[in-house]
Amino acid sequence: MPELMYREALNQALAEEMERDANVYLIGEEVGRYNGAFKVSQGLLDKFGSARIIDAPIAELGFTGLSVGAAMVGLRPVVEMMTWNFAILAMDQIVNNAAKLRHMSGGQLRCPIVFRGPGGAGGRLSSQHSQALEANYAHFPGLKVIAPATPADAKGMLKAAIRDENPVLMFEGERLYAIKGEVPEGEHVVPLGKADVKREGSDVTIITWSRMYYFCMQAAEELAKEGISAEVLDLRTLRPLDEEAILASVRKTNRAVIVEEGWGLAGVGASVVDIIQSKAFDDLDAPVERVTGLDVNMSYAANLENATQPDAPKIIAAVKKVLYREGA
Amino acid sequence: MASPYSKELLLDMYRKMYLIRRFEERAGQQYTLGKIAGFCHLYIGQEAVAVGPVEALRPDDYMLSAYRDHGQPLARGSDAGMVMAELMGRDTGYSKGKGGSMHIFDIEHHFYGGYGIVGGQIPLAAGMAFASRYRNEDRVTVCYFGDAAASQGALHETFNMASKWKLPVIYICENNRYGMGTAISRIAAVPEIYKRASAYDMRGEPVDGMDVLAMYEAVKDAAEYCRAGKGPVLLEANTYRFRGHSMADPATYRTKHEVEEERKGDPIPKLRAYIKKQGLAQDDVFESIEEEVNVLVDQAVKFADESPEPSLDELWRDTIVEEGEEDVRPRERVLGQKVNWPTYPSGQELKVTWDLEPREQAEAADKKAGLIR
Numbered sequence: 001m002p003e004l005m006y007r008e009a010l011n012q013a014l015a016e017e018m019e020r021d022a023n024v025y026l027i028g029e030e031v032g033r034y035n036g037a038f039k040v041s042q043g044l045l046d047k048f049g050s051a052r053i054i055d056a057p058i059a060e061l062g063f064t065g066l067s068v069g070a071a072m073v074g075l076r077p078v079v080e081m082m083t084w085n086f087a088i089l090a091m092d093q094i095v096n097n098a099a100k101l102r103h104m105s106g107g108q109l110r111c112p113i114v115f116r117g118p119g120g121a122g123g124r125l126s127s128q129h130s131q132a133l134e135a136n137y138a139h140f141p142g143l144k145v146i147a148p149a150t151p152a153d154a155k156g157m158l159k160a161a162i163r164d165e166n167p168v169l170m171f172e173g174e175r176l177y178a179i180k181g182e183v184p185e186g187e188h189v190v191p192l193g194k195a196d197v198k199r200e201g202s203d204v205t206i207i208t209w210s211r212m213y214y215f216c217m218q219a220a221e222e223l224a225k226e227g228i229s230a231e232v233l234d235l236r237t238l239r240p241l242d243e244e245a246i247l248a249s250v251r252k253t254n255r256a257v258i259v260e261e262g263w264g265l266a267g268v269g270a271s272v273v274d275i276i277q278s279k280a281f282d283d284l285d286a287p288v289e290r291v292t293g294l295d296v297n298m299s300y301a302a303n304l305e306n307a308t309q310p311d312a313p314k315i316i317a318a319v320k321k322v323l324y325r326e327g328a
Numbered sequence: 329m330a331s332p333y334s335k336e337l338l339l340d341m342y343r344k345m346y347l348i349r350r351f352e353e354r355a356g357q358q359y360t361l362g363k364i365a366g367f368c369h370l371y372i373g374q375e376a377v378a379v380g381p382v383e384a385l386r387p388d389d390y391m392l393s394a395y396r397d398h399g400q401p402l403a404r405g406s407d408a409g410m411v412m413a414e415l416m417g418r419d420t421g422y423s424k425g426k427g428g429s430m431h432i433f434d435i436e437h438h439f440y441g442g443y444g445i446v447g448g449q450i451p452l453a454a455g456m457a458f459a460s461r462y463r464n465e466d467r468v469t470v471c472y473f474g475d476a477a478a479s480q481g482a483l484h485e486t487f488n489m490a491s492k493w494k495l496p497v498i499y500i501c502e503n504n505r506y507g508m509g510t511a512i513s514r515i516a517a518v519p520e521i522y523k524r525a526s527a528y529d530m531r532g533e534p535v536d537g538m539d540v541l542a543m544y545e546a547v548k549d550a551a552e553y554c555r556a557g558k559g560p561v562l563l564e565a566n567t568y569r570f571r572g573h574s575m576a577d578p579a580t581y582r583t584k585h586e587v588e589e590e591r592k593g594d595p596i597p598k599l600r601a602y603i604k605k606q607g608l609a610q611d612d613v614f615e616s617i618e619e620e621v622n623v624l625v626d627q628a629v630k631f632a633d634e635s636p637e638p639s640l641d642e643l644w645r646d647t648i649v650e651e652g653e654e655d656v657r658p659r660e661r662v663l664g665q666k667v668n669w670p671t672y673p674s675g676q677e678l679k680v681t682w683d684l685e686p687r688e689q690a691e692a693a694d695k696k697a698g699l700i701r
Contacts (some may be wrong), residue, residue, distance in 0.1 A: 021675025025462070034689070051462060057492075062451050062485025070414020072389065072440060074672030092482075096445045097452060105433035105441060106423030107656030165649035237464040248375060262484045263612040 001184055007177040009042045009155035010116075015076065016186075017162045021076060027054040027063050028080030028117075037082050038118065038177050064115070066091035068098045068167075071113040081117030084133045084171060090115075090137075098167040099142030110226055111179040114161045115169045119147070120211055120261050121298060121309060122174035123157055130298035130305075132262035133172045134210075135270060138271075144192055145239040147171040149213035153236055155192030164192060173211045193237045195245035201231035202318050206251040207272055209235040210249040212310055216259055219315035230319060238268050238280045246272060247280050254285040254323040259310050264292035289318040331606040333541070338603050341383055341540050345375040348399045350618075350625045351408060354428075355398065355415055359575045363633065364415045365445050366443075368429045371399035373538075373570035377502050378403045380543025381470055385551060390438050390456045392449050393472040395430035396502070396569075397442025402474065404437040408624055409631035410662060418635035418663045425638045436659060436667045445483035446507075447473060447480030450499070454490045457497035457560070461682055465671065468554045469497045470547070476507025478521045482628050484528075487560070490555065491530040493684060496554035500545060501564045502537065507580040508573045523565035530560055537565030538593040542604070568593070 004012070015062055018024045025048075030037045031054040032045040045053040056063040060081065060328045069079035072273050079243050081087040087094075094115060101109045123129040138145045144166055154172065161168035196256040198213065199220055206216045213234050233249050235242065256276055258269035269290045291310045298308055331338070352370040359368050371378065377397035385391070386484045401411060404634030408423070414421030415429050420433055440456065443449040460467040475606040477483060478501060488495055498639050505512055513519045525532025531553065536542040543565060550561040568590040572579035579587075603609050646656070659665045694700075 022678035022680055023675045025670070032685075048685060049680070050685040050687070051680050053683060056487070057488055059485035059488065062454075065448070065451025065482060066455035066458055066486065066489060069452035069457075070459045070462070071455070072452065073456050073459045073670070076675075087455055088425070092445060092448060093451060096448055097443070101441075102429040103646050104423060104427045105646075105656075106421070106426050106658065108423070108433050108435045108658065109440070110649045112654065144648075164650075166652070219563045225493060228568055 002185045003175065004151050006151045006154050006179045006181070007171070007188050008038050009151035009183045010158055010172070010182070011042055011044070013155045013158035014041065015046060015047065015158055018052060021073060023076045024078060025054060026080060026224065027056050027064045027067055027076045027192065029056055029058055029082045031055060032174040034240060036080070038174065040177070042181040043151040050071050055136065056258055057316040060086050060090040061093060063092040065097065067095050067113060068111060072101060073111055076117065078114045078162060081115060081239065083120040083122070083129055083174070084117055085128065087115065087117065088133070092141070093318060094137070094167065094169070095140055097105055100138045103142060104133060104266045110165050111167050112165050113167050114158070115167070115174060116158070118174040119171035119212070120175070124300060124302065126300040127297035128141055132260070133292065134238055135262050135267045137169050137284050140152045142167070143239060144168045144237065145171070146192060146237045148236055149176070149210055150222070150283070152183045153190055153196070153279045156188045157192065157236065159189045160192050160197050163189070168192065171210060184273070190285070193240050193242060194236045195233055195237070195242035197231060197245070197249065198234045199230070199232040201229040201251060201253065203229045204255040204257060204322055205233055206257050206259060206315065206319065207233045207235060207246065210239060210261065212259045213226050215310060215312045217316055218312040219243055219319065221276050222316055223319055226322065241271065241275065241280070243275055250276050251283045254283055255319045256288045257291065257315065257322055258279050258288065259315055261290045261293055263295055264290060265295065268291055286324065289322050291315050291318045331608065334538065337383060339613070341379050342596070342599050342614065343602065344379045344403045345384070345540065345599065346618055347408070347621050348378065348402050350406070350598060351399060351412070351430040351628070353404055354625050355412070356571070356575060358629065364426050364429065365417070367395065367571065368415065369396040370569070370575070370577040371396055371593070373590070374504060375399060375565045376538045376540035376543050376655050377500065377565045377567050378678050380462070380540040381500065381547040382543045384472060384547040385468065388438055389467055389551070390440055390469040392453055393442050394446070394474055394477065394673050395442050395444045396474070397432045401432050401434045401437065401439045404434070406432070406434040406437055406439065406441070406490060407663070408628035410658060411526065411597060412628045413635050416635070417521045417637065418632055419638040419642070420631070420635040422658045424642055425444065426642070434658070435670065437659065438670070445484040447477035449473065450477065450480070450482045451486045452493050454486045457490070457495040458493070460496055461493070462606035462680060463678065464681055467496070468505065468551045468631040470498050470500060471497060472502055474507060475501060475503040475512045476510070476520060478524060479516060487525065487528040487530055487562070490560040491528040492528045494557060494559040495562045496557070498550045498554060499560065499562045501562065504569045505566050506573065506581070509577070511585045512582070515577050520564070522562055525529055525562040530562060532562040532564070534564045534566060537567030538595045538598065540595055540599050561620050583614060616645045644656060645656065
């Protein structure tokens with residue numbers, strides 16, 4: 001299996017789906033002649049031309065709404081957000097139009113569209129550029145929200161998202177784009193709504209998604225050295241949540257830690273805790289722990305930035321807490 | 329001089345304007361009876377702004393509007409009973425009662441909805457026009473919005489793209505002079521909305537929105553311009569609503585005198601006088617049209633009122649499209665009538681020939697700038 005960077009996997013998915021279906025186009029800032037702010041769309045303008053790889057003005061609300069309109073009448077747009085921070089300007093079109101068209105029309109309309117771009121901290125960019133915003137969108141019925149961590153999932157889930165009949169929001173990561181991993185060639189489609197056990201274990205379940213996955217894997221390896229067997233469950237899709245997979249893993253290990261880059265209050269992890277406490281209460285041997293971004297705005301200073309985010313030591317501490325092995 | 333318009337066209341316009349008027353009067357009445365709730369924005373006074381364009385367009389041209397959205401679908405041929413049922417929140421409504429007055433959708437008649445966020449439909453319309461260009465169709469999209477929406481960023485972002493990419497979209501600003509209770513002159517640096525088009529090198533014109541024939545001519549001309557690939561058009565229809573912003577609005581921000589003066593410009597008697605003057609029809613013809621429409625609207629109210637509320641199972645439908653799920657065709661579902669439904673070319677059939685930014689043009693610009701890529 002070839003090894004690809006996350007950005008290359010996305011590029012492959014886009015190229016393959018655009019080849020397959022002429023209704024698919026890509027629009028966003030710098031996606032064409034610049035080849036993408038993060039090079040996800042490298043080479044696509046040459047391949048597909050300027051009507052299908054569209055350099056948009058810096059008007060997130062405008063080109064997002066335009067693409068929602070195009071999706072209403074049969075096209076399948078992929079809207080690249082240079083980052084999800086900027087997409088806050090487009091939130092009205094995503095939430096008030098894309099998410100509600102099927103409902104407002106009583107089932108007459110559908111809106112097959114993908115909104116994608118990097119979420120989370122980019123690295124030394126301060127507060128406006130360092131937000132994990134997936135929880136906001138996971139709140140809305142009518143949307144699907146995905147956040148793959150590995151290049152293989154990035155490719156397979158983007159392909160599934162483009163083929164989906166609903167609006168799908170894909171949270172990538174500035175710090176994920178250069179990560180390498182094995183990616184199956186050709187028709188590799190990963191179904192939305194399915195979590196994946198990325199590492200099997202028996203003592204504790206660590207539940208996560210997107211970039212935090214790598215810290216969780218690092219923590220699990222460290223813990224293994226101490227004889228603690230951690231299972232890592234990568235949610236991959238945040239709406240709809242894969243309840244079955246969450247419960248199956250927690251019923252096996254009887255302990256859970258949820259790791260989330262974003263803020264704790266009203267985070268996705270809070271909903272995962274709710275699923276566990278209401279449906280697997282009797283299986284729990286300890287209260288569920290959460291590791292989240294600190295409840296502050298992100299700073300530029302390196303030490304403050306690092307301290308704001310979850311990392312392997314914080315995850316290890318949380319695991320030890322649910323195992324009642326604090327200080328061990 | 330003989331009228332350049334056929335008797336059929338003129339009487340059809342009259343019938344449609346009268347239908348909207350009568351429908352809206354009965355909707356207002358049903359609101360006061362408590363049968364319609366929430367927000368209900370009536371179209372009374374603005375009928376010409378919907379009917380003129382509908383007559384000037386092809387039935388398959390796309391159309392969408394804001395939340396004052398009963399007039400356009402009625403003019404396009406939507407079933408009056410099903411529109412009224414939607415207003416009353418009944419299962420037999422176009423959206424099964426899920427949308428209500430502000431969200432009328434009738435895709436069979438290419439009416440792509442009423443939208444409740446001011447200006448939110450403006451980018452959608454450009455996207456629908458974009459899709460037409462992308463598929464190389466000669467279809468036009470017509471988008472209505474109110475004077476207050478002209479201050480939204482969505483309008484300016486969209487005009488820029490629509491003009492740059494020469495999208496076949498006609499924007500009709502229904503300038504009824506008040507954004508809810510605020511006079512446009514109080515909040516707009518340039519209250520003449522049509523002038524805003526010039527900032528985007530886009531065609532913009534004022535139209536007498538109280539004159540159905542003026543609206544007809546303006547849209548006919550604009551549609552030809554769009555179909556010829558010349559780009560978008562902004563029409564500012566200067567109109568007036570005879571009632572408040574919504575049924576909940578007593579409209580104390582304007583004088584009785586002002587409303588009385590404006591009522592003198594009522595588009596319906598105006599058209600009737602024109603037709604009579606042309607000797608194409610006399611009072612008996614209008615009376616029989618009105619009688620027929622009154623019966624139709626009575627039936628619509630009765631149909632809606634006797635219809636059941638949606639089943640609670642409907643709560644769990646129409647949020648996410650499940651795999652293999654078909655779209656709902658309202659007249660088929662409610663009335664059992666076979667309807668034509670839009671279809672689109674598959675991804676293998678479609679050939680995209682549009683060059684949005686021709687390569688040679690881009691390279692010439694680079695060369696001129698001394699850039700080597």
